[in-house]
Amino acid sequence: MRIVDLSMPIAPHFRWATRLSIKGDIAAGDRFRVSRLDATCHGFSHVDAQAHILADAPTIEATPLERVVGPCRVFDLRDVKPNEEIGPDRLAAADPGGPEGEILLLSSGWDRQRDYTTEAFWREAPYLSRAAAEWLQARKPTAVAFDFPQDYSIRLLLDGIDVPLDQHVTHDTLLRSGVTLIEYVVNTTALAARRVLLCAAPLLIPNADGAPSRIFAIEGL
Numbered sequence: 001m002r003i004v005d006l007s008m009p010i011a012p013h014f015r016w017a018t019r020l021s022i023k024g025d026i027a028a029g030d031r032f033r034v035s036r037l038d039a040t041c042h043g044f045s046h047v048d049a050q051a052h053i054l055a056d057a058p059t060i061e062a063t064p065l066e067r068v069v070g071p072c073r074v075f076d077l078r079d080v081k082p083n084e085e086i087g088p089d090r091l092a093a094a095d096p097g098g099p100e101g102e103i104l105l106l107s108s109g110w111d112r113q114r115d116y117t118t119e120a121f122w123r124e125a126p127y128l129s130r131a132a133a134e135w136l137q138a139r140k141p142t143a144v145a146f147d148f149p150q151d152y153s154i155r156l157l158l159d160g161i162d163v164p165l166d167q168h169v170t171h172d173t174l175l176r177s178g179v180t181l182i183e184y185v186v187n188t189t190a191l192a193a194r195r196v197l198l199c200a201a202p203l204l205i206p207n208a209d210g211a212p213s214r215i216f217a218i219e220g221l
């Protein structure tokens with residue numbers, strides 16, 4: 001058995017205001033060291049709830065764990081090019097095959113081409129076409145995980161451009177229909193197997209529209 005960490009560290013980042021404050025110094029005689037984290041629920045490795053895009057939709061505490069923990073098949077997209085649109089044919093060729101109701105992990109290894117702490121990671125990333133999102137939806141997964149900013153529109157948000165929801169194609173197609181989105185995983189090129197057990201359990205934050213997650217895969221079970 002081998003455990004592979006796929007989590008993006010929660011640390012200062014140009015996209016998200018993040019602050020870790022620490023109270024107490026044990027070396028100076030304090031009894032405890034206590035950390036406080038201020039960070040967005042939609043930064044770094046996280047899970048989206050439908051309330052992220054839909055009014056009166058379930059919030060993150062309503063996401064059943066069996067939707068984000070379970071058998072997962074890994075799509076090898078590791079020869080992807082910057083700014084490449086990924087279509088359904090490309091996904092079909094990368095699909096190792098499996099039943100409905102699994103988690104699908106799209107492994108482009110984009111964090112090996114661009115540093116996720118830089119704007120280039122977000123502005124030059126590959127992205128999915130609407131047809132690709134519909135192809136994934138047709139596989140009837142419980143969740144889809146991405147190691148790249150999967151909607152072209154994400155780069156436009158960096159420029160403050162208000163983008164209609166239908167241009168956020170994975171959100172509009174997958175999340176709207178109840179397929180959970182697992183976003184901004186990293187280190188997927190460390191996976192050797194095409195089938196793994198994936199754990200992307202979000203923090204239990206009542207009434208939140210998403211939550212950070214420590215995401216990892218287990219090979220060899």
